[in-house]
Amino acid sequence: MAARTSSGKSSAKARPSYRCTECGNQLPKWVGRCPECNAWGTVEEYGAVPVRTTAAGPVSAPARPIAQVDGQVATARPTGVDELDRVLGGGLVPGAVVLLAGEPGVGKSTLLLDVAAKAATDRNRTLYVTGEESAGQVRLRADRIGALSDHLYLAAETDLGAVLGHIDQVGPSLLVLDSVQTIASAELDGAPGGMAQVREVAGALIRASKERGMATLLVGHVTKDGSIAGPRLLEHLVDVVLSFEGDRHARLRLIRGVKNRYGATDEVGCFELHDEGIAGLPDPSGLFLTRRAQPVPGTCLTVTLEGRRPLVAEVQALMVDSQIPSPRRTTSGLDSPRIAMVLAVVERHGGVRLGKQDIYTATVGGVRLTEPAADLAIALSVASSAANTPLPSNLVAIGEVGLAGEVRRVTGVQRRLAEAHRLGFTHALVPQDPGKVPPGMRVVEVADIGEAMAAIPGRHPSAGSGGSGPAAEDRTAGGGRPARRPRSRASAGAGPDAGPAAGAGPADGAWELVEPEGAPEPF
Numbered sequence: 068m069a070a071r072t073s074s075g076k077s078s079a080k081a082r083p084s085y086r087c088t089e090c091g092n093q094l095p096k097w098v099g100r101c102p103e104c105n106a107w108g109t110v111e112e113y114g115a116v117p118v119r120t121t122a123a124g125p126v127s128a129p130a131r132p133i134a135q136v137d138g139q140v141a142t143a144r145p146t147g148v149d150e151l152d153r154v155l156g157g158g159l160v161p162g163a164v165v166l167l168a169g170e171p172g173v174g175k176s177t178l179l180l181d182v183a184a185k186a187a188t189d190r191n192r193t194l195y196v197t198g199e200e201s202a203g204q205v206r207l208r209a210d211r212i213g214a215l216s217d218h219l220y221l222a223a224e225t226d227l228g229a230v231l232g233h234i235d236q237v238g239p240s241l242l243v244l245d246s247v248q249t250i251a252s253a254e255l256d257g258a259p260g261g262m263a264q265v266r267e268v269a270g271a272l273i274r275a276s277k278e279r280g281m282a283t284l285l286v287g288h289v290t291k292d293g294s295i296a297g298p299r300l301l302e303h304l305v306d307v308v309l310s311f312e313g314d315r316h317a318r319l320r321l322i323r324g325v326k327n328r329y330g331a332t333d334e335v336g337c338f339e340l341h342d343e344g345i346a347g348l349p350d351p352s353g354l355f356l357t358r359r360a361q362p363v364p365g366t367c368l369t370v371t372l373e374g375r376r377p378l379v380a381e382v383q384a385l386m387v388d389s390q391i392p393s394p395r396r397t398t399s400g401l402d403s404p405r406i407a408m409v410l411a412v413v414e415r416h417g418g419v420r421l422g423k424q425d426i427y428t429a430t431v432g433g434v435r436l437t438e439p440a441a442d443l444a445i446a447l448s449v450a451s452s453a454a455n456t457p458l459p460s461n462l463v464a465i466g467e468v469g470l471a472g473e474v475r476r477v478t479g480v481q482r483r484l485a486e487a488h489r490l491g492f493t494h495a496l497v498p499q500d501p502g503k504v505p506p507g508m509r510v511v512e513v514a515d516i517g518e519a520m521a522a523i524p525g526r527h528p529s530a531g532s533g534g535s536g537p538a539a540e541d542r543t544a545g546g547g548r549p550a551r552r553p554r555s556r557a558s559a560g561a562g563p564d565a566g567p568a569a570g571a572g573p574a575d576g577a578w579e580l581v582e583p584e585g586a587p588e589p590f
Contacts, residue, residue: 086113090262091255104262140280143329147185150338150347151178154309154322156330159186159241159282163329164273166247166302167322168287168295169311174320175286176245177212177345178311178338180205182284183243184214191240192218194233198225198249198259212344225259227252227268234275244272246286248296260288265297269304302326313340317433319354320345321373335374352490355380355432362460365452368492369444369464370483371436377479377486379463381431382441384448386424394423400430402437406445409468413446416472416516419453439467440477443496446516463487464496464519472516474498484508 085094087110092103100107143158152158159165169175180195187193193216197205202223209215222233227250234242244250251259252267269285276283285305288296295302302308306328313320322336337351348354355378356368365384370377382401389395398406406428414421428445430436443466451458465483467475476498484495488505496519499512513519 084113085110088256088263091266141329144186144191144282146182148178148182148347149349150336151182151322154324154327154330154334154336155307156327156334159284160306160329161240161280161282162277163307164269164276164283164285164305165307165309166285166287166295166305167309167311168289169313170289170293172315173311173313174338174340174345175311176200176205177208177340178320179243179245179284179286180209180214181212181344183241184209184216184219186241187216187218189218192220192237193241193243194220194222194237194239195243195245196222196224196230196233196250197245198223199245214344225249225251227271231271231275234279234281238279239281242272242276242281242283244283244285246288247272247301248288260297262297265301269301273304314433319348319351319433323374331375333374335376337373337376352379352486355430355434357381357431359460362457364455364457365448367444367448367451367458367464368462368487369436369441370487371434371438371441372479372483375482377482378434379487379490379492380434380436380441382436382444382448383429383431384445384452385427386421386449386452389423389425394421395425395427397425397427398429400433400435401428401441401445405437405439405442408470409442409445410449412468412470412472412516413449417446417450417520418517419450421449421453424453438477439475440465440483442466442468443474443513443516443519447496447519450520459494461492462494462496463492466496466498466513466519468516474513474515474519476500484510 085097086092087094087101087103087106089106089109090101090104092101094101094110097112098110101109141160141162143152143156143160145152145158146155155165167175167179176197176199183193183195195205200223202221205221205223220233220237220239222230224230224233230244230250247265247268248260250268251257251264252271255263255267257263272283272285275281287301290296295308302325305326307324308326310323310325311320312323318339318341320338320340322338324330324332324334326332337348338345339348339351339354357366365386367382368379369382370379372378396403396407396410410421410426413419426449428448444464446468447458447464463483465477465480467477469475480497480501481503484497484501485505487495488508493508495508495510496513497510499514501510501512504510
């Protein structure tokens with residue numbers, strides 16, 4: 068029977084409650100599998116759920132008008148690594164908590180050890196806590212990359228209480244924890260890296276950072292699909308989320324801002340990994356270009372935007388006669404579905420037959436091009452390989468290619484052209500209405516893929532279709548239709564007769580930069 072209170076009313080008997088030891092999810096009854104984290108056999112009985120009420124308590128500081136709040140305490144402090152400061156928005160803000168996630172072996176620990184050493188001064192100590200390696204292993208890496216400082220303190224701990232004790236003892240201005248999945252609290256059940264443990268560890272470190280004005284850098288693991296491991300709540304708790312990307316077989320490393328409460332999220336930092344550690348690359352375009360004395364068939368340059376940063380990259384294509392019924396289509400550093408679409412447009416609207424050819428497309432230097440602005444460069448590199456005729460070495464191609472063969476506008480054309488001009492490129496193929504052209508650069512506006520092919524033709528029809536015969540020759544300028552005349556735009560000071568810079572012209576046998584016959588102004 069139900070128990071009765073002094074007022075005569077019956078109250079239900081307190082029922083036991085159940086909780087998942089892996090993620091902390093509370094359940095009204097026992098189940099074999101937790102519906103929150105999908106773990107089996109982790110639901111246990113722990114008693115009735117107490118009724119909790121929160122009463123008003125003492126405040127830590129009285130509320131003040133916002134104009135009287137000192138904003139200088141939240142001023143970013145440079146870390147000494149310019150590329151990281153670029154992504155953070157100027158540096159680390161005191162009290163900020165930053166989560167850096169990336170695949171194993173990409174260079175997270177190397178980068179943060181370098182940051183910890185450069186940020187350590189006599190007035191701002193740095194504490195580096197490692198839960199994955201011993202102190203001796205970290206010291207060996209510090210010797211290799213030159214990250215030694217008298218004000219950099221090192222501890223190897225896996226217990227949250229011990230980490231908080233080191234923070235009280237050292238009093239650092241910067242804490243680096245590698246990694247948040249290896250630290251566990253003794254007050255909670257579950258293995259390190261579980262949802263409940265990650266929540267508790269992150270919450271305790273965030274409270275310590277805010278109370279002390281201590282910047283904190285947390286290293287996070289990623290899952291097989293590349294997302295940050297652990298509960299999604301972790302990303303909401305921290306102030307900044309950074310993604311560290313890179314191919315193990317390439318030198319380039321990129322840091323992207325996924326979330327940033329103190330700056331923009333479209334910035335990208337570029338680094339180069341080498342034997343002595345990792346170094347920032349303020350001008351990484353050179354990694355993505357191949358230095359040649361003469362241009363070769365099947366290559367075309369484009370300008371991609373990584374965040375706000377324009378990078379000149381090289382696209383390569385190779386076509387050979389297929390020896391199997393289903394020709395190969397192989398890509399490296401490019402999006403396979405996008406490549407298939409561009410190849411179809413080149414064959415249908417560009418007059419280049421590709422059906423019996425094995426086609427290999429790739430980028431140079433380990434860069435990955437996923438934005439549509441590289442479509443035009445891919446199409447031209449394929450056509451160049453099919454004709455076995457090189458493109459001019461001083462040409463860049465920018466534009467998105469649609470299924471109808473049109474060349475569409477892309478964002479940041481002026482920034483892309485400015486970067487290409489800075490690196491010495493004098494000619495460009497772009498969509499219509501590109502905006503202001505850099506001084507000394509000549510730009511041809513094309514409306515479709517047929518105009519793009521016609522704007523480069525010293526290519527004769529007999530050389531353009533990979534030996535496909537007269538039917539393909541008639542379609543070279545756009546499926547048998549007369550090609551519309553591309554519009555050539557030159558900047559101030561470069562008249563119609565102005566040619567490319569000395570030594571920058573095409574090699575013998577290369578396509579010449581001229582407009583179709585009858586055009587009033589040469590490219």
